[in-house]
Amino acid sequence: MITKPTNALGYIQLFITRALIHYLAYETNLYALQIFNLAKENVDDIWKPVKLKEMARFLGLCMLMGVTKNPTMRMYWQTNKPWHTRFFNMFMTSRRFQHIGQFFHAFNSNAVSVDNTDKLIKVRPVMDYLRHRFQEVYYPIRELCLDEGTMAWRGRLSFKVYNPSKPDKYGVKFYMLAESTSGYIYSFEVYSGIGRTIIETVTGLMRPLLNKGHHLYMDNYYNSVTLTEKLREVGVYTCGTIRLLRGGPKDLQQIAKSKIDVDTTIYRRKDNTFILLWKDKRVVSMITNLHNADTKKVQKSKQVRRPDGRMSVMSESFSSSSCLWSTVIRFFCLFGLIVHVDPEYLGNGIIYDTLCPAISEHIFLFAIKGNDESLQIRRTWPTLAELWKFIPRPRGAGMVSVNL
Numbered sequence: 001m002i003t004k005p006t007n008a009l010g011y012i013q014l015f016i017t018r019a020l021i022h023y024l025a026y027e028t029n030l031y032a033l034q035i036f037n038l039a040k041e042n043v044d045d046i047w048k049p050v051k052l053k054e055m056a057r058f059l060g061l062c063m064l065m066g067v068t069k070n071p072t073m074r075m076y077w078q079t080n081k082p083w084h085t086r087f088f089n090m091f092m093t094s095r096r097f098q099h100i101g102q103f104f105h106a107f108n109s110n111a112v113s114v115d116n117t118d119k120l121i122k123v124r125p126v127m128d129y130l131r132h133r134f135q136e137v138y139y140p141i142r143e144l145c146l147d148e149g150t151m152a153w154r155g156r157l158s159f160k161v162y163n164p165s166k167p168d169k170y171g172v173k174f175y176m177l178a179e180s181t182s183g184y185i186y187s188f189e190v191y192s193g194i195g196r197t198i199i200e201t202v203t204g205l206m207r208p209l210l211n212k213g214h215h216l217y218m219d220n221y222y223n224s225v226t227l228t229e230k231l232r233e234v235g236v237y238t239c240g241t242i243r244l245l246r247g248g249p250k251d252l253q254q255i256a257k258s259k260i261d262v263d264t265t266i267y268r269r270k271d272n273t274f275i276l277l278w279k280d281k282r283v284v285s286m287i288t289n290l291h292n293a294d295t296k297k298v299q300k301s302k303q304v305r306r307p308d309g310r311m312s313v314m315s316e317s318f319s320s321s322s323c324l325w326s327t328v329i330r331f332f333c334l335f336g337l338i339v340h341v342d343p344e345y346l347g348n349g350i351i352y353d354t355l356c357p358a359i360s361e362h363i364f365l366f367a368i369k370g371n372d373e374s375l376q377i378r379r380t381w382p383t384l385a386e387l388w389k390f391i392p393r394p395r396g397a398g399m400v401s402v403n404l
Helices: 008-015 018-038 052-067 086-091 094-103 124-137 198-209 225-233 250-257 328-334 343-348 357-363 384-388
Strands: 143-152 170-179 185-190 214-218 236-241 265-270 273-279 283-288 295-305 311-321 365-370 375-380
Touching (some): 008 124, 124 185, 225 273, 250 265, 250 273, 250 283
Parallel strands (some): 214 236
Antiparallel strands (some): 170 185, 365 375
16 A cells, blocks of 8 residues: 655655665666776776765756756856756766766666667666556546657657657657546557557557456547457447548448538447547547437637737537547546646645646746755745746737636
8 A cells, every 4th residue: 555645755756766766776886887897997996886865866966957958968067157056066066977877777788688679678677667656656547548749859769750740850759548637647658669550559558457447538540440349348448539441431431521511420330339420620530439429519618819909718619529529628638748746736646737838847946955865855836926927928918818
C-alpha cells in the first residue's frame, strides 16, 4: 500500500525513487571506471565516484534547466550576469556537473550483446522501471485515452521522426495510454523504428488492463474494425473516429463521398459495433461499441470579438452524435503529456495542469536543495496580477469578458 504524499516532494519521490537514483549512480561510476581502465590511467587522480546525494542534485539541476532556459551550459554558473540562477552554484560546481554528465550512464555497455537489435537498450532499464512505477502508484478510472506525443530532438538519432504538422517537427515519438479525466500517463512506449503493427502497439499498452471493462478512446490513426473486435474479445470497449477504409462498410464509403445534408446521421451496425457518419462542415466517421446511434443537442462555445474590441464567449446549439462530441472530444481536450501535481489537491489525487503554456513556466518555479536524506522542493506561485501580464490576448483588447 502506497501512502499518499503530503507535499510536492513526496509525489516526485513516488517515481524518482532512492533505488532509481542509486542505480544511476552505480552505472555512472561503473562506466567511468571502464573508460579510465581502457585508457590505462589512474582513476583516483581523475574521477571522484558519484554518491547518492550528488546524483540526486545532478538530476534536480537537470530538471531546473528545463524551467530556467539559457543558451549555453556555462551561463547557469555565471554569477555576475542578469540571468544568474543562484541554485546552481549552491549545490554543484560547473566542472563537477559536466564531469558527471560526461559519464552519466543507465546501462552497462559491456553487457550489450553483439547481435542486439534493441535500439533503446541503454535506457531500457530506466524506462521499464518508470513504467512499472506509473502502474504501481495509481490505478486509472474506467475511461482511458490513447494518443501519441513527440519529445523534441534535432540531434543524431536513427529513429527520430519528422512530422511537419506538429509544433516540434523533429523528435522522438511516444505512444501513451492516459487516464482521460486527469491526463495521468499509465503506460507508454517509445517508437524506435521497429515494424510493429498498430494492433500490436495498442494491445501491448492495454495488456495490464485487459478483461477489466475499460473504455478506450482513440483517433483514426489507431481505430479499425479489426482492432475494435479484438479488444472487445478481451473486455475492452472502444470509441473514436475511424478511417472508413479500415473495415468500414462499402456503402458507407460511397455515401461519405457523396453530398450529405448538414446535421445528418447515417449508421451501420454489426452486433454491438456501430459505424456512424455525421455531417457538419465535413463528414465525420466514427466507430463505437459503447453507445448507440442517438444524437442530442449540445452547447458549443466560441470566442467572438465585440465592436468595442473586447472578447466574449458565446454558446450555440448544434446536433451531434452522443458517442463522439459528448465524450471523445471531451477526453481528447483533457489529454495531457505532462502531469503537474500540487499538494493543494490531495483529495483529488493526481491533478493535471490546465494552464496556458505561455504562463506555465512562470508558475512552475522551484528551488532544489540537497541534504543527506532527500531532496527538498520549494514552489513559488505568482499573484493573479503577475499572471495577467503573461496571458496572450489580441492587440488592442482590454478587459476580457467571459459569459458562461
